Amino acid sequence: MVRAPCCDKMGMKKGPWTPEEDQILISYIQKNGHANWRALPKQAGLLRCGKSCRLRWVNYLKPDIKRGNFTSEEEETIFKLHEMLGNRWSAIAAKLPGRTDNEIKNVWHTHLKKRLKQYQTKPVTKHNPKSKSKIKCESSDNISTSQLESGHSSSSTTGNIPSRTEIPEQTPMSPQPSSSEVSSITDVNIATTDREVNNMDIKAENMEYSWECFPEIDESFWSDAPSSDNSSALPLNFEGVPDEFQSQVPSSSIDHAMEPDHGYVQNLDDAMEFWYDLFIRAGGEQDLITEF
DNA sequence: AACTATATCAACCGCCTTCGA
DNA sequence: ATCGAAGGCGGTTGATATAGT
Numbered sequence: 620m621v622r623a624p625c626c627d628k629m630g631m632k633k634g635p636w637t638p639e640e641d642q643i644l645i646s647y648i649q650k651n652g653h654a655n656w657r658a659l660p661k662q663a664g665l666l667r668c669g670k671s672c673r674l675r676w677v678n679y680l681k682p683d684i685k686r687g688n689f690t691s692e693e694e695e696t697i698f699k700l701h702e703m704l705g706n707r708w709s710a711i712a713a714k715l716p717g718r719t720d721n722e723i724k725n726v727w728h729t730h731l732k733k734r735l736k737q738y739q740t741k742p743v744t745k746h747n748p749k750s751k752s753k754i755k756c757e758s759s760d761n762i763s764t765s766q767l768e769s770g771h772s773s774s775s776t777t778g779n780i781p782s783r784t785e786i787p788e789q790t791p792m793s794p795q796p797s798s799s800e801v802s803s804i805t806d807v808n809i810a811t812t813d814r815e816v817n818n819m820d821i822k823a824e825n826m827e828y829s830w831e832c833f834p835e836i837d838e839s840f841w842s843d844a845p846s847s848d849n850s851s852a853l854p855l856n857f858e859g860v861p862d863e864f865q866s867q868v869p870s871s872s873i874d875h876a877m878e879p880d881h882g883y884v885q886n887l888d889d890a891m892e893f894w895y896d897l898f899i900r901a902g903g904e905q906d907l908i909t910e911f
Numbered sequence: 912a913a914c915t916a917t918a919t920c921a922a923c924c925g926c927c928t929t930c931g932a
Numbered sequence: 933a934t935c936g937a938a939g940g941c942g943g944t945t946g947a948t949a950t951a952g953t
Contacts, residue, residue, distance in 0.1 A: 635921070635947080657938060673939075674922065709941060724942075725920050 632666040636675050640665060644672055645680055678719045685717030689726055697723055697731060 647663035656669035665672060693715055700711045708720035
């Protein structure tokens, strides 16, 4: 048995909002806030369901909503975040102040996806941020149209990115950056969801669009960070790191590196360096480095 | 001018997670 | 531990606008 949509309840209005309804909703929220969306329409005198009210407020009426065309910087940010996060629109929206997940989703499906397809046809050059580590770059040829259609990035099509339900809880979100901070594409902070942490900073310096400059990263890259005062996340399941590489690093070394003030893993380069460093200190063989 | 195809975007739907009883 | 209510999210739809013929 299929649950009836909440708006199907008697008397609930659907469809586009009128200016009068908007005004009622704005006035009510300005006076009373929105502690309970379900009760709000009745209290405000609106013939709408709570969900509809919430959506209208969040996507359209909220004072800090930025309307109008996306700047090229915003589009580039969406590109890069989508590459890393997949279709996690709310997480992407969290990095674009004033933009809503719905808006970003629409923009993606309308023209950004087309642009991505254009990049797909461009030849890919290997990019290696550090000579000592060969980052695995995925050729654009390996990205199927269906993957693009589904909005899944190359990393998420490896089967490593768990669904939302599998993502472990994280520490509270750090403060959001200002729009000027976000507009700088060379320093993109990643938040995986509103509730998750910004515990891993990625410096996407000088990156080309799309997947080619990213190593394969599974979701645990962002979410497996141990809770500690050190806000840096450790890529303990970093896919670019061979198993034998990881297995030779004693946990004590990892624990040591995780202690505050060691400054590990502020970006992808540091992530690679982190493993390199631990591996060497653990007596790893230099030759293995070239394998990754 | 009329019609059709395509693009855009606001809004809805259903599922999942969280939280409190 | 269980259950239901509520909030939140991503996918999808449908109305409208615009471009093309």
